[in-house]
Amino acid sequence: DTEVTQTPKHLVMGMTNKKSLKCEQHMGHRAMYWYKQKAKKPPELMFVYSYEKLSINESVPSRFSPECPNSSLLNLHLHALQPEDSALYLCASSPPGGGYEQYFGPGTRLTVT
Amino acid sequence: GENVEQHPSTLSVQEGDSAVIKCTYSDSASNYFPWYKQELGKRPQLIIDIRSNVGEKKDQRIAVTLNKTAKHFSLHITETQPEDSAVYFCAASYQGDDKIIFGKGTRLHILP
Numbered sequence: 544d545t546e547v548t549q550t551p552k553h554l555v556m557g558m559t560n561k562k563s564l565k566c567e568q569h570m571g572h573r574a575m576y577w578y579k580q581k582a583k584k585p586p587e588l589m590f591v592y593s594y595e596k597l598s599i600n601e602s603v604p605s606r607f608s609p610e611c612p613n614s615s616l617l618n619l620h621l622h623a624l625q626p627e628d629s630a631l632y633l634c635a636s637s638p639p640g641g642g643y644e645q646y647f648g649p650g651t652r653l654t655v656t
Numbered sequence: 657g658e659n660v661e662q663h664p665s666t667l668s669v670q671e672g673d674s675a676v677i678k679c680t681y682s683d684s685a686s687n688y689f690p691w692y693k694q695e696l697g698k699r700p701q702l703i704i705d706i707r708s709n710v711g712e713k714k715d716q717r718i719a720v721t722l723n724k725t726a727k728h729f730s731l732h733i734t735e736t737q738p739e740d741s742a743v744y745f746c747a748a749s750y751q752g753d754d755k756i757i758f759g760k761g762t763r764l765h766i767l768p
Contacts, residue, residue: 574754585745585758586700593754633699642688642707642751647699 547648549634555654558624564651566617566634572646574639575617577609580631580650592617593639624655658683660748662759669736670767677762679746680728686748689722689729690756695742703744704731733764741766 547568556562566575574593578586591599592611606628608620617634631652635645659682669675681689687708692700706713706720706729713720717736722729733740743763749756 576754583743583761583763585761588755591754599755637754639754640751641749641753641755644690644702644705645756647701649699 547634547636547646549632549648549651551651552649553652553654555656556621556624557656558626560624561620561622563621564619564632564634564653566619566648567615568636568646568648569615570636570646571614572636572638573614574637575611576635576637576645577607577617577619578633578635578647579628580633586633586647590619621653624653626655629653629655658686658748658757660746660757660759662746662762664762665760666763666765668765668767671736671738673736675731675733675736675740675764677731677744677746677764678728679730679748679759680726681748681757682727683748683750684724684727685750687750688748688756689720690747690749691720691731692745692747692758693742694745694761700745736766738766738768740764 550565577589580586589603590609595611610618631650633650634648637643637645661680690705693703694700717734719732743761746759747756
């Protein structure tokens, strides 16, 4: 299985809501990533987990809270988001250590109203 | 830190012609250079990659060349087809760093 799955596909939330995005892979990859992608822009790295530990946080606001419950799952908890946070949120996985292909999930299209 | 520049930002070619997209990188430690294709509304998908111990790699109609001295690498698509229309991102990374740095992307239009 070479697929990364993400749920939900679409999410609309108000600025006071709390929601979570979920990502799953069964390729045995020990590095997992969250990216934010705005229209016509490249993916922008948010967080990296390596061996289930947070290894990179690209100075992301605390209203985004990542979690890696086990080696197959990655969550992104959302709270008190702003309209400018509306974007496509992509999860990816790869073998750890850098220098490998990253496999992307289909993304969650998030709209903050 | 690493910086990846990508040109052009938009490219239109006649179906059947070739397309070339160029990228430069700044960090001489980078040794892995993937190219991702992203169709509208879809996920980025790897189409080809190259490591720094190789100067050229080819897969059917797609080829990538790497010049380590000049720190640039290029994607070549020959005999372009309508399904090649997409946004293409180059990227750079190195072993020891989980982060990959993307270029800003090239929107490729294949004209009938």
